[in-house]
Amino acid sequence: MIKKVVAIIPARGGSKRIPRKNIKLFHGKPLIAYSIEVALKSQLFDKVIVTTDDEEIANVAKQYGAVVPFLRPKELSDDFTGTGAVVNHAIEYLENQGEKIDYVCTIYATAPFLQEQYLIEGFEKLKNSEAVNTFSATSMPFPIQRTFKLDSNGRCQMFTPEHYMSRSQDLEEAYQDAGQFYWEKKFKISHEIMFGKDSIPIILPRHLVQDIDTLEDWIRAEFMYEALKKSGEIK
Numbered sequence: 001m002i003k004k005v006v007a008i009i010p011a012r013g014g015s016k017r018i019p020r021k022n023i024k025l026f027h028g029k030p031l032i033a034y035s036i037e038v039a040l041k042s043q044l045f046d047k048v049i050v051t052t053d054d055e056e057i058a059n060v061a062k063q064y065g066a067v068v069p070f071l072r073p074k075e076l077s078d079d080f081t082g083t084g085a086v087v088n089h090a091i092e093y094l095e096n097q098g099e100k101i102d103y104v105c106t107i108y109a110t111a112p113f114l115q116e117q118y119l120i121e122g123f124e125k126l127k128n129s130e131a132v133n134t135f136s137a138t139s140m141p142f143p144i145q146r147t148f149k150l151d152s153n154g155r156c157q158m159f160t161p162e163h164y165m166s167r168s169q170d171l172e173e174a175y176q177d178a179g180q181f182y183w184e185k186k187f188k189i190s191h192e193i194m195f196g197k198d199s200i201p202i203i204l205p206r207h208l209v210q211d212i213d214t215l216e217d218w219i220r221a222e223f224m225y226e227a228l229k230k231s232g233e234i235k
Contacts, residue, residue: 003102004046004099004100004101004103005044005045005046005101005102005104005105006045006046006047006048006049006091006101006103006105007045007104007105007106007107008050008051008087008090008104008105008106008107009032009048009061009106010050010051010083010106010108010109011032011051011054011057011061012052012054013052014078016079017213017214017215018212018213018215018218020056021110021218022052022109023060024218026112026218026222027112027222027225027226027229030060031109031110032050032057032061032064032110034111035108035112035114036061036064036066037064037065038107038116039105039107040065041116042116042119042120044105044119044123048066048067049066049067049069049090050066051086051089051090052068052072053071053073053074053076053077055071069093069097070093072086076089083106087104087106091186103123103126103186104183104186105123105182105183105184106184107119107180108180110179110212111180111181113180113208113210113221113224113225113228115208118136118180118181118202119181122136122202123183125200126185126200131185132184132190132199133182133185133190133194133199133200134183134202135177135181135182135183135194135200135201136178136179136180136182136201136204136209137176137203138175138178138204138206138209139173139174139175139176140175140176141206143168143174144174145159145172146158146160146164146166146168147159175201177194178204178209179211180204180209207224207228208228
């Protein structure tokens with residue numbers, strides 16, 4: 001049986017730290033264009049859908065080949081609405097139109113380093129396993145066992161002081177969410193969190209991972225992208 005596979009890209013219009021972030025030009029193209037183009041290039045999806053509350057974002061998304069079947073309601077467009085609620089709304093909309101979704105991939109609109117090979121790897125590993133989710137991840141750049149916080153007096157307090165003298169190479173490696181994509185089987189229910197036993201992380205190299213939440217992040221991402229283009233890793 002042919003399975004229906006859909007990509008959903010949430011893109012709210014009200015970004016505050018970087019105004020109009022999702023369509024701000026990044027190396028000559030709106031930021032969201034990178035996610036749309038990679039999703040289409042992967043040829044994995046029956047539809048690449050952008051869910052937004054913003055007409056301008058909707059028009060840009062359509063220009064780059066995405067489908068925008070609705071404008072998201074205001075109650076799903078504030079600072080407190082999670083991605084899960086937004087994606088579920090999009091899936092419910094499609095199902096109400098008579099479509100049955102078997103696999104869904106949530107792709108962030110702020111992922112200019114997204115590579116089709118990792119999207120494909122995530123889908124293949126999900127299809128061929130008992131896992132319910134696969135998602136982009138990367139290794140931590142520093143041993144988490146040797147990190148510290150600041151106490152109420154601004155002094156250091158280690159999270160695991162027993163590792164103060166441990167060598168980095170002797171400590172277990174840790175990983176983090178890379179914030180690019182999240183695959184899910186819609187026909188199999190899991191009560192685990194995303195970072196639980198029902199998920200397979202797709203490990204990305206750290207130089208292909210950068211959150212873009214602040215202007216400082218944006219500048220860093222632009223330098224990283226330029227370096228990757230010069231090296232030939234990004235075409």
